[in-house]
Amino acid sequence: xxxxxxxxxxxxxxxxxxxxxxxxxxxxxxxxxxxxxxxxxxxxxxxxxxxxxxxxxxxxxxxxxxxxxxxxxxxxxxxxxxxxxxxxxxxxxxxxxxxxxxxxxxxxxxxxxxxxxxxxxxxxxxxxxxxxxxxxxxxxxxxxxxxxxxxxxxxxxxxxxxxxxxxxxxxxxxxxxxxxxxxxxxxxxxxxxxxxxxxxxxxxxxxxxxxxxxxxxxxxxxxxxxxxxxxxxxxxxxxxxxxxxxxxxxxxxxxxxxxxxxxxxxxxxxxxxxxxxxxxxx
Numbered sequence: 019x020x021x022x023x024x025x026x027x028x029x030x031x032x033x034x035x036x037x038x039x040x041x042x043x044x045x046x047x048x049x050x051x052x053x054x055x056x057x058x059x060x061x062x063x064x065x066x067x068x069x070x071x072x073x074x075x076x077x078x079x080x081x082x083x084x085x086x087x088x089x090x091x092x093x094x095x096x097x098x099x100x101x102x103x104x105x106x107x108x109x110x111x112x113x114x115x116x117x118x119x120x121x122x123x124x125x126x127x128x129x130x131x132x133x134x135x136x137x138x139x140x141x142x143x144x145x146x147x148x149x150x151x152x153x154x155x156x157x158x159x160x161x162x163x164x165x166x167x168x169x170x171x172x173x174x175x176x177x178x179x180x181x182x183x184x185x186x187x188x189x190x191x192x193x194x195x196x197x198x199x200x201x202x203x204x205x206x207x208x209x210x211x212x213x214x215x216x217x218x219x220x221x222x223x224x225x226x227x228x229x230x231x232x233x234x235x236x237x238x239x240x241x242x243x244x245x246x247x248x249x250x251x252x253x254x255x256x257x258x259x260x261x262x263x264x265x266x267x268x269x270x271x272x273x274x275x276x277x278x279x280x281x282x283x284x285x286x287x288x289x290x291x292x293x294x295x296x297x298x299x300x
Contacts, residue, residue, distance in 0.1 A: 032083050037074045048061065102186070103182070172211060180233050207256055
């Protein structure tokens, strides 16, 4: 029997789950509020975000972090970003499909007198003759677990569909790579997404969100495949639902080889996928 003459040693890598995005002087909050008041242009707001991301990434790089999170940055909240990424815009916002944008997210978060596409959005000093539409209420906001942070609650209906609706995570990955950052994209996991959402379907109030899991996973697979193709060696899935008392449906979604995390691993190609459960122990 032959013996190995060399040993493969595990290489320890350091990483963190996310980095504060508001800025040392609350630059993000100030810029966002200025934009809402019409005192800052969209380009200026986006530039503020880009500056903060670069500063945050370089701080982590200088501290010796091996895998630096991207897509942990948000102008509002990460769950709302997932709503846009998954094309899960509630129908009352009259989104026409295609690519969402920052105004889409703000429209869902704040309500509107317009629609939620890049041409139908909250109307302010930056509108350029866009078509107005009906008024509607904002998405529901609730606490993120037991923290003082809040998120916009995803909404589900019997006829809910999912489709790749945003490029934010891909854009920020490319942005980090261009700066020489070893980037690790961060996504809220599918089981948490369904668990933390809410059925908003008066005609079908008993809809089971987990009946949408297969359709949802199709889009997650596409996202992970695209991130892997773009060079992401690691992709972090945040599943804080793991720190809660799980229902049978949640356990099934997490464990069955045809669903959730195991199914996504099949699509990961050369990428690795750490799964995090923040705020509590498993």
